[in-house]
Amino acid sequence: AQSVTQPDIHITVSEGASLELRCNYSYGATPYLFWYVQSPGQGLQLLLKYFSGDTLVQGIKGFEAEFKRSQSSFNLRKPSVHWSDAAEYFCAVGPNTGGFKTIFGAGTRLFVKA
Amino acid sequence: DAGVTQSPTHLIKTRGQHVTLRCSPISGHKSVSWYQQVLGQGPQFIFQYYEKEERGRGNFPDRFSARQFPNYSSELNVNALLLGDSALYLCASSSSPGQGITDTQYFGPGTRLTVL
Numbered sequence: 001a002q003s004v005t006q007p008d009i010h011i012t013v014s015e016g017a018s019l020e021l022r023c024n025y026s027y028g029a030t031p032y033l034f035w036y037v038q039s040p041g042q043g044l045q046l047l048l049k050y051f052s053g054d055t056l057v058q059g060i061k062g063f064e065a066e067f068k069r070s071q072s073s074f075n076l077r078k079p080s081v082h083w084s085d086a087a088e089y090f091c092a093v094g095p096n097t098g099g100f101k102t103i104f105g106a107g108t109r110l111f112v113k114a
Numbered sequence: 115d116a117g118v119t120q121s122p123t124h125l126i127k128t129r130g131q132h133v134t135l136r137c138s139p140i141s142g143h144k145s146v147s148w149y150q151q152v153l154g155q156g157p158q159f160i161f162q163y164y165e166k167e168e169r170g171r172g173n174f175p176d177r178f179s180a181r182q183f184p185n186y187s188s189e190l191n192v193n194a195l196l197l198g199d200s201a202l203y204l205c206a207s208s209s210s211p212g213q214g215i216t217d218t219q220y221f222g223p224g225t226r227l228t229v230l
Contacts, residue, residue: 043221090156100147100219101170104156
C-alpha cells in the first residue's frame with residue numbers, strides 16, 4: 001500500500017537551532033517526493049521537490065531535503081530555525097507517471113521557542 | 115497576480131444537505147485538483163480535472179462529484195452530508211496535467227466546511 005509516515009506529530013526547537021523533520025514512504029515505484037508547509041489559516045506552500053538526480057534537494061526559505069532510497073526516507077532539514085518557521089509541515093509522494101494524485105503524511109507541527 | 119481563490123471561506127451545513135464549493139485557478143492554469151483535509155491529518159486527494167476532463171479520482175464515495183468549466187474554474191459537490199465530511203477542502207491548480215520537474219501545484223487557502 002502507498003503511504004507516507006511522519007513519525008513526529010510535533011517538534012519544538014529553539015530559535016537558531018537546527019531542524020530535521022523525518023519522513024518515510026512506501027510506494028510501488030520510484031515516486032516524486034515533496035515537502036509542503038502550511039501556516040494557520042493558509043493553504044499549502046511547496047518547499048521543495050525531488051524527481052531524480054542529486055539526492056540532496058535545495059528548497060525555499062533555507063530548507064533542504066535528502067532522498068535515501070535504501071531507507072525510503074526523505075527528511076527535511078534546516079540549519080538555523082527562525083520563529084517564522086513555526087507551522088505544519090507535510091511530506092508527500094506523487095506518481096511519476098502523470099497526474100497529481102498526491103499522498104500526504106499526517107504532518108509534523110513545528111513549534112519554535114525564543 | 116492572483117493566486118488560487120476558493121469560495122466560500124467558511125460554510126456550515128447540517129447532515130443530509132448538499133454543498134457546492136468553488137475554485138478559481140491561477141490564470142492560465144488548466145488543471146484543478148481537490149483535496150480534503152480533516153483536522154489533524156494531511157490532505158487526501160479527491161479529484162483532478164484537466165481541460166474539463168477527470169484525470170484522477172481518490173477513494174471517496176459517489177456523494178462527492180466535481181466538474182470543470184470552460185474557463186477552468188471548478189466546483190466540488192458533496193451530497194447527503196455526513197458529520198465526517200467536516201474538513202478543510204483545498205483546491206490546487208497547475209499549468210500541466212501531471213507533475214514534472216518544472217510543474218507545481220499551487221494551493222488555495224481552502225474552504226472550511228462544518229457539518230452539524
